[in-house]
Structures are given as structure tokens and as C-alpha cells.
Amino acid sequence: MSKGTEADDFLQSMKLHEPEPLKPVLAPKIREPKPKKATPTRQGLKHIGGYFDLDTVEKVAVLRARLRLDNSELIKLAVEDLHRKHMAKRAFGDV
Numbered sequence: 001m002s003k004g005t006e007a008d009d010f011l012q013s014m015k016l017h018e019p020e021p022l023k024p025v026l027a028p029k030i031r032e033p034k035p036k037k038a039t040p041t042r043q044g045l046k047h048i049g050g051y052f053d054l055d056t057v058e059k060v061a062v063l064r065a066r067l068r069l070d071n072s073e074l075i076k077l078a079v080e081d082l083h084r085k086h087m088a089k090r091a092f093g094d095v
Contacts, residue, residue, distance in 0.1 A: 048075065060074065
């Protein structure tokens with residue numbers, strides 16, 4: 001075999017296996033940010049917190065889950081209930 005023939009064979013085989021033309025790459029879609037939910041404003045509100053033992057923390061967690069309230073709503077409900085009971089006792093002279 002001559003060198004020219006080997007080279008021709010090589011070139012011929014390269015033509016048979018030419019890669020497919022590259023497809024254009026599409027730019028990834030830019031996701032639009034989802035509109036954020038309106039977060040309740042804390043303006044004009046006062047934070048009240050406390051430190052509790054694990055038993056009380058568990059009770060709070062159970063009440064939050066059962067009543068489907070967040071901490072602020074649960075504390076407000078508890079304070080309103082306690083206040084109502086206290087005012088009833090005062091009305092009847094028990095305090």
C-alpha cells in the first residue's frame with residue numbers, strides 16, 4: 001500500500017464520521033421573581049417575648065398546630081382570654 005492510499009483512506013473514513021452540526025444553544029429562561037406575599041408590617045407594634053420550660057413550649061406548639069395560629073395570634077388570644085376572666089372577677093368583686 002502506498003502512503004497516498006492510506007491518507008486517502010483516513011480522510012475518507014473521517015468524512016463518514018463527521019460530527020453533526022452544532023445546534024444553537026438557547027439562553028436559559030430568566031425566571032421572573034414571584035411577587036412576594038405582603039408581609040404584615042410591624043410598625044406600631046410592640047414585641048413581647050419570654051423564656052419557657054419545655055413543657056410550656058410543647059403546649060404552645062400543640063395549640064399553634066390545633067388552632068392554626070402563629071405565635072403572635074396565640075399570645076393575643078391567651079391574653080384576651082385571661083383579661084376577660086380577670087375583668088369578670090373584678091366585676092363581681094372577687095379581686
